[in-house]
Amino acid sequence: MISQLLLAATQTAEQSTEATFWLPPGASTTSSSVDPLFNFIMGVSIFFFVLVMAVLAYFVIKYRKRSDDDKTSPISGNHRLEIVWSLIPAVILVVMFVWGFKGFINLSVPPDNAMEIRVIGQKWFWEFSYPIDGITVRKGEKLVVPINKPVKLVMSSEDVLHAMFIPAFRIKRDVLPNRYSVIWFEATKLGEYDIFCAEYCGDEHSKMTHTIKVVSAAEYEAWKVEAASGGDMTPAQLGKKLFTGLGCVACHSTSKDKKKMVGPPLFGLYGNTETLTDGKTVKVDDKYIRSSLIEPNSQIVKGFAPAMPPYKGRLKEKEMAGMIEYIKSLK
Amino acid sequence: MTTAAETIDPAEGNEPSYLSATKGLRSWLFTVDHKRIGIMYLVAVLLFFMVGGLLAIGIRIELATAPGDFVSAQTYNKLFTLHGAIMVFLVIIPAIPASLGNFILPLQLGAKDVAFPKLNLASFHIYVVGALFLLYAIVSGGLDTGWTFYTPYSTSTDTSVIAATTGAFILGFSSIFTGLNFIVTIHKMRAAGMTWTRMPLFIWSLYATSVIQILATPVLAITLLLLTMERWLGIGIFDASMGGDPVLFQHFFWFYSHPAVYIMILPGMGVISELVTTHSRKNIFGYRAIAYSSVAIALIGFLVWGHHMFVSGQSMIASAIFSFLTFGVAVPTAIKVFSWVATLYKGSIRLTTPMLYALAFLFLFTIGGLTGLFLGTLATDVHLHDTYFVVAHFHHTMMGGGLIAFIAGLHHWWPKMTGRLYSELWGKIAFVLVFVGFSVTFFAQFVAGTNGMPRRYHSYDSLSPAMRDLYEYWQSISSIGAYVLGVGMFIILFYLIHSLIRGKRSGPNPWGGKSLEWETASPPIEHNFHGHPICKHGPYDFDEIDHQGA
Numbered sequence: 001m002i003s004q005l006l007l008a009a010t011q012t013a014e015q016s017t018e019a020t021f022w023l024p025p026g027a028s029t030t031s032s033s034v035d036p037l038f039n040f041i042m043g044v045s046i047f048f049f050v051l052v053m054a055v056l057a058y059f060v061i062k063y064r065k066r067s068d069d070d071k072t073s074p075i076s077g078n079h080r081l082e083i084v085w086s087l088i089p090a091v092i093l094v095v096m097f098v099w100g101f102k103g104f105i106n107l108s109v110p111p112d113n114a115m116e117i118r119v120i121g122q123k124w125f126w127e128f129s130y131p132i133d134g135i136t137v138r139k140g141e142k143l144v145v146p147i148n149k150p151v152k153l154v155m156s157s158e159d160v161l162h163a164m165f166i167p168a169f170r171i172k173r174d175v176l177p178n179r180y181s182v183i184w185f186e187a188t189k190l191g192e193y194d195i196f197c198a199e200y201c202g203d204e205h206s207k208m209t210h211t212i213k214v215v216s217a218a219e220y221e222a223w224k225v226e227a228a229s230g231g232d233m234t235p236a237q238l239g240k241k242l243f244t245g246l247g248c249v250a251c252h253s254t255s256k257d258k259k260k261m262v263g264p265p266l267f268g269l270y271g272n273t274e275t276l277t278d279g280k281t282v283k284v285d286d287k288y289i290r291s292s293l294i295e296p297n298s299q300i301v302k303g304f305a306p307a308m309p310p311y312k313g314r315l316k317e318k319e320m321a322g323m324i325e326y327i328k329s330l331k
Numbered sequence: 332m333t334t335a336a337e338t339i340d341p342a343e344g345n346e347p348s349y350l351s352a353t354k355g356l357r358s359w360l361f362t363v364d365h366k367r368i369g370i371m372y373l374v375a376v377l378l379f380f381m382v383g384g385l386l387a388i389g390i391r392i393e394l395a396t397a398p399g400d401f402v403s404a405q406t407y408n409k410l411f412t413l414h415g416a417i418m419v420f421l422v423i424i425p426a427i428p429a430s431l432g433n434f435i436l437p438l439q440l441g442a443k444d445v446a447f448p449k450l451n452l453a454s455f456h457i458y459v460v461g462a463l464f465l466l467y468a469i470v471s472g473g474l475d476t477g478w479t480f481y482t483p484y485s486t487s488t489d490t491s492v493i494a495a496t497t498g499a500f501i502l503g504f505s506s507i508f509t510g511l512n513f514i515v516t517i518h519k520m521r522a523a524g525m526t527w528t529r530m531p532l533f534i535w536s537l538y539a540t541s542v543i544q545i546l547a548t549p550v551l552a553i554t555l556l557l558l559t560m561e562r563w564l565g566i567g568i569f570d571a572s573m574g575g576d577p578v579l580f581q582h583f584f585w586f587y588s589h590p591a592v593y594i595m596i597l598p599g600m601g602v603i604s605e606l607v608t609t610h611s612r613k614n615i616f617g618y619r620a621i622a623y624s625s626v627a628i629a630l631i632g633f634l635v636w637g638h639h640m641f642v643s644g645q646s647m648i649a650s651a652i653f654s655f656l657t658f659g660v661a662v663p664t665a666i667k668v669f670s671w672v673a674t675l676y677k678g679s680i681r682l683t684t685p686m687l688y689a690l691a692f693l694f695l696f697t698i699g700g701l702t703g704l705f706l707g708t709l710a711t712d713v714h715l716h717d718t719y720f721v722v723a724h725f726h727h728t729m730m731g732g733g734l735i736a737f738i739a740g741l742h743h744w745w746p747k748m749t750g751r752l753y754s755e756l757w758g759k760i761a762f763v764l765v766f767v768g769f770s771v772t773f774f775a776q777f778v779a780g781t782n783g784m785p786r787r788y789h790s791y792d793s794l795s796p797a798m799r800d801l802y803e804y805w806q807s808i809s810s811i812g813a814y815v816l817g818v819g820m821f822i823i824l825f826y827l828i829h830s831l832i833r834g835k836r837s838g839p840n841p842w843g844g845k846s847l848e849w850e851t852a853s854p855p856i857e858h859n860f861h862g863h864p865i866c867k868h869g870p871y872d873f874d875e876i877d878h879q880g881a
Contacts, residue, residue, distance in 0.1 A: 022781040024798065038711050038781075045701040052672060052697060059675035060690065063611070064682070071877035073677035076614040081673070082666070089665045093658040096708045101651050103710025108647060160484040161577060163642065163717060167783025167798075170714040174643045176578065177483065178571030181644050194794045198717040198785045200477050202484060203404045206788035211795070305489075 138245025239326025369434030399790030415478030441522025464498030510544030536601025599736030611678030688739030695731025720780025751834030764819030771812030
């Protein structure tokens with residue numbers, strides 16, 4: 001019985017990419033393997049729910065109180081019936097368990113030839129880097145992957161727990177500080193899909209979303225060339241893009257009103273002299289901005305908490321220059 | 332045949348009820364009468380239920396539309412955290428055991444009080460102190476960790492985590508005291524003739540619950556203590572950069588909190604066993620199966636905590652074992668549902684307000700149980716974990732199960748506790764609103780969840796337009812359902828208060844119950860019974876049962 005059901009599952013596997021009432025469009029080999037199991041459990045659940053409720057409704061109508069002289073049955077159990085209704089669910093549940101475990105192994109073990117993308121989760125954005133091509137994708141840019149090629153995400157967190165969730169692929173995994181967790185997929189359908197953070201991580205948790213774009217192999221190659229060159233932005237434009245992409249906007253205002261957020265407002269800051277928490281003063285110049293990015297908590301401006309994550313090793317020299325130019329331009 | 336009239340001698344009826352035996356606020360606050368303590372718990376639980384419910388309405392207003400336009404993200408995070416913490420620690424855990432259980436358990440056993448009346452009072456005082464700590468946490472900066480306090484977020488946020496964990500720590504002792512009291516009372520204070528298999532099933536369920544309370548709650552206490560030390564002294568046990576493990580916290584937390592969901596649901600199952608029998612005039616179908624399955628659920632329930640952590644990175648073998656054991660809880664749960672339905676067979680069913688809630692329990696809890704299968708199954712849990720599907724699932728079990736059973740039991744024993752009847756008409760109107768409102772609220776969340784909407788999202792407009800619109804459609808329906816549910820709840824509050832003032836006298840036994848609590852006056856006298864009651868028959872040996880016709 002179990003093997004028959006598993007066989008049925010593999011037979012329907014390739015047809016489950018359309019959206020149903022319950023499930024969003026599936027776009028990967030993993031969605032094709034999970035959806036039949038989901039539909040099986042849904043079918044079993046609906047069948048038993050309707051059955052039990054129909055019996056319940058029938059009893060309530062049929063045995064509703066007629067008069068004060070009603071007599072009721074002295075039945076207080078039936079061993080044969082009780083054994084039957086214990087065993088039937090037990091057998092079905094074993095099927096679910098075995099099928100679910102097989103599917104889980106498939107979801108958890110990436111193929112050997114999977115292309116690797118490194119992922120950093122940080123309050124409140126994702127950063128994806130392609131180690132071989134030297135490309136980094138941040139907030140506001142799309143994560144581009146080729147169709148029909150296994151991709152492995154090797155993930156860790158810079159701060160609290162996050163979770164990588166791509167509903168269209170039916171995959172999810174917690175992202176932890178000081179640990180690597182792995183998730184994989186092989187996209188089977190071109191298009192753009194949502195990425196969510198599924199583990200609560202604070203104020204802007206619901207903004208920690210991203211878009212993944214599945215493209216053809218040729219388009220992917222073309223995109224790689226363009227992304228690696230960085231386009232033809234000026235340093236300040238690059239800085240502005242990074243400022244969004246690295247999540248700086250969540251804590252630093254850049255507008256003229258100098259709104260105080262978690263960190264100091266940056267408008268008109270360049271060139272000022274600021275007092276630090278230890279009473280010393282510092283002039284905001286290129287050197288200070290640079291050290292504030294690499295080791296932000298070594299020189300904290302008075303009135304602010306040491307809350308900024310360090311970006312040591314995360315920015316290339318060109319990107320560092322871009323950030324400095326951008327902050328300089330805020331006046 | 333024993334009837335109620337035999338044991339209640341009208342000549343002795345002049346003795347005042349527990350409500351009027353002594354007077355003054357002090358006579359309540361320092362009472363050792365289990366009935367008064369139960370009533371004080373009931374008032375506190377209903378008060379916090381209202382607070383938690385209003386917080387939920389705030390959440391629903393925010394989520395009705397995709398942008399975060401009602402409250403700020405920080406405020407929203409505090410709203411759902413406090414909704415969860417208040418509902419779990421201050422409402423559902425004490426709701427049935429500490430309020431209805433405290434009142435009814437000694438009466439059903441034929442005892443004059445619980446085994447340790449002063450410990451019982453201490454339990455209530457501790458509850459109040461714990462609640463004050465939680466309230467202090469709210470006014471001194473709030474709490475935004477979620478009721479689960481996951482590290483390292485809970486060790487790094489600047490909200491009042493220590494005050495809240497201290498509150499939950501203290502509340503745990505209140506729960507332990509009640510559980511200890513019940514276990515000793517059940518073992519030592521049953522009336523003459525009350526064998527273990529003559530105990531009402533409500534008692535069995537409270538027994539199973541008490542075992543969990545005593546064994547699991549200390550683990551929560553230790554966990555919260557470690558969390559407090561982590562925040563305060565930086566000991567590093569959950570801090571990866573100091574060689575600790577943030578996932579360890581989840582293991583500790585769920586080692587308590589999964590058994591705790593059985594603390595929340597088992598007493599409700601006990602209430603349902605009392606109600607489907609009494610209001611259908613039938614003996615329970617499969618007494619032993621129901622009684623022992625409570626104990627089985629309590630024991631297996633200790634070994635399934637890891638099913639909250641299938642995507643956390645715990646080992647695959649651990650996940651497989653936890654998944655298998657989780658299905659092991661599903662079987663006794665299914666047996667209970669089948670037994671309750673079979674109890675109705677050839678009965679004489681009265682669709683009273685408590686019975687309607689009992690039937691609603693069977694409907695809603697069955698949905699809660701079946702949707703649990705999707706989450707116990709490893710491959711499907713990966714997609715559904717931390718989505719609205721989980722939110723809808725546990726509301727079906729905790730509210731559709733636990734709290735609906737509490738409301739059912741409240742209506743069933745209200746005449747016993749107050750001596751008054753409420754309006755059946757308003758009872759039924761409110762029932763329809765509660766049932767329909769609840770079903771709409773959470774059906775919509777199931778659909779949003781299977782379609783991938785994550786939980787704990789303040790806004791959902793920074794995603795693709797197609798999914799945004801789909802989520803908004805179901806979330807707005809869910810909000811409408813919640814408003815209907817809220818109106819139903821307030822109607823219940825109003826007609827219950829009205830019944831205290833204007834309600835008809837109920838007499839000692841309005842439902843024709845056969846367990847011992849119906850053999851004394853309503854409301855009962857201070858010492859429960861005149862003389863010592865003797866248990867001569869099973870709890871469901873109703874007059875209508877046709878023993879000859881078998």
